[in-house]
Amino acid sequence: MKLILSLFTGLFLFFQTSDLDALRNAYSKANTSNEGAKNFIELADKSSSSDLLIKGYKAAAKILEAKVTTEKNKRKSFVKSGATELETVIKSNPNNVEMRLIRMSIQENIPKIVGYSKNLKEDKAYILSNYTRQNSVLKVYIKKFAMQSKTMTATEKNSLK
Secondary structure, eight states, X not given: OHHHHHHHHHHHHHHHHHHHHHHHHHHHHHTTOHHHHHHHHHHHHHXXXXXXXXXXXXXXXXXXXXXXXXXXXXXXXXXXXXXXXXXXXXHHSTTOHHHHHHHHHHHHHSOGGGOOXXXXXXXXXXXXXXXXXXXXXXXXXXXXXXXXXSSSOHHHHHTOO
């Protein structure tokens, strides 16, 4: 019985990590083109995990859906519902650097007229001050984001070792 439970747990964690890695990879390419955004949205829609990080990426996918939708009257609702979900996830886990990174990347890339950019400085400061406490995979992910970030200065980018 313990062996079966151990195997089930191992498989669950493997696929959950695999989903997360795939979402991270797709998210890092989502802002480069409409095709990248569509791929990320499709991948996020297929994820069925209840993990908070997966929920955060799904919320980001809703926001990105506003970028690629052809129905202009739905853009506002996509942004509003995605932002509400992302804020809920962050409120339930405010110390998660990756969630802050997702919000920061959305807020720095969304048009200013939308008005969803009030956490940029807060998130940047939090990411920079907690960077050294992250695992090596997340450090690489943060560095990759920082190198293309419009919010981080050259000095801040260079501080991420």
